[in-house]
Amino acid sequence: MEKKIIVVDNVKKIYKIGRKQDFVVADGLSFQVSKGEVVCIVGKTGCGKSTCFNMLLGIEPTTEGTIRIEGRDPYKDFNYFQTKIGAIFQTDRLLPWRSSLENAVIGLELVEKSKEAREEIALKWLHRLGLEGFEEVYPYQLSGGMRQRVGMARAFTVNPDILLADEAFGHLDQVTSNQLREIFLELIKETGKTCLVVTHDIREAIEIGNRIIVLGKPCRNLLDEKIPEFSSEKEKGEYEERIFSVIDRGEV
Numbered sequence: 240m241e242k243k244i245i246v247v248d249n250v251k252k253i254y255k256i257g258r259k260q261d262f263v264v265a266d267g268l269s270f271q272v273s274k275g276e277v278v279c280i281v282g283k284t285g286c287g288k289s290t291c292f293n294m295l296l297g298i299e300p301t302t303e304g305t306i307r308i309e310g311r312d313p314y315k316d317f318n319y320f321q322t323k324i325g326a327i328f329q330t331d332r333l334l335p336w337r338s339s340l341e342n343a344v345i346g347l348e349l350v351e352k353s354k355e356a357r358e359e360i361a362l363k364w365l366h367r368l369g370l371e372g373f374e375e376v377y378p379y380q381l382s383g384g385m386r387q388r389v390g391m392a393r394a395f396t397v398n399p400d401i402l403l404a405d406e407a408f409g410h411l412d413q414v415t416s417n418q419l420r421e422i423f424l425e426l427i428k429e430t431g432k433t434c435l436v437v438t439h440d441i442r443e444a445i446e447i448g449n450r451i452i453v454l455g456k457p458c459r460n461l462l463d464e465k466i467p468e469f470s471s472e473k474e475k476g477e478y479e480e481r482i483f484s485v486i487d488r489g490e491v
Contacts (some may be wrong), residue, residue: 245272250304265458279448287458325394384415
């Protein structure tokens with residue numbers, strides 16, 4: 240039996256607006272992710288994808304239902320997961336006063352490693368991501384794609400069990416986005432990470448994911464589709480049309 244690394248069970252998320260009004264962001268959201276799976280989450284803007292991402296990271300609690308990652312609550316056990324989960328965000332979130340190397344070692348500063356060991360690991364990932372020669376450069380001196388590479392290096396340096404990516408390539412130009420997506424997928428395959436990717440790009444989801452989960456509004460499951468690894472372009476197009484149709488209708 241496949242080990243379930245992420246288990247989201249009947250989650251509801253409500254924000255209070257004033258004294259009497261509630262805003263339901265998620266309602267009955269449920270899915271599971273097995274060890275080594277790459278699962279993509281897609282849905283219309285405003286359907287709650289990023290809220291789901293934040294709950295998985297332990298930044299926000301659920302209102303009802305449960306989220307368990309490796310059997311633990313990511314919100315209640317937030318500190319435990321700081322080096323267990325790597326996150327790649329829509330914006331690079333680099334600290335402007337730190338160089339590429341200094342940004343890449345941030346996660347490693349939470350563990351008991353020497354400065355030399357931290358830098359050795361971070362340099363390996365910066366070089367792997369094509370940033371050799373840019374280790375001492377500051378974010379304002381880097382292009383958007385290069386900053387995102389630093390953000391990816393920062394996520395991989397802690398050798399996390401799980402990687403979460405939220406619209407990690409959507410803000411870049413198409414050429415850069417395609418390049419980074421290919422590198423990301425290559426690294427995921429090399430390291431065998433369990434990965435959950437939030438994206439608005441259906442074709443990106445098909446290229447990256449073993450499975451695609453389509454969310455409606457409020458955040459709930461509309462479709463959970465497996466994507467065979469060696470799908471033809473015609474098959475990918477058929478998956479894309481089916482997923483787009485489900486998103487467009489807001490129902491299966």
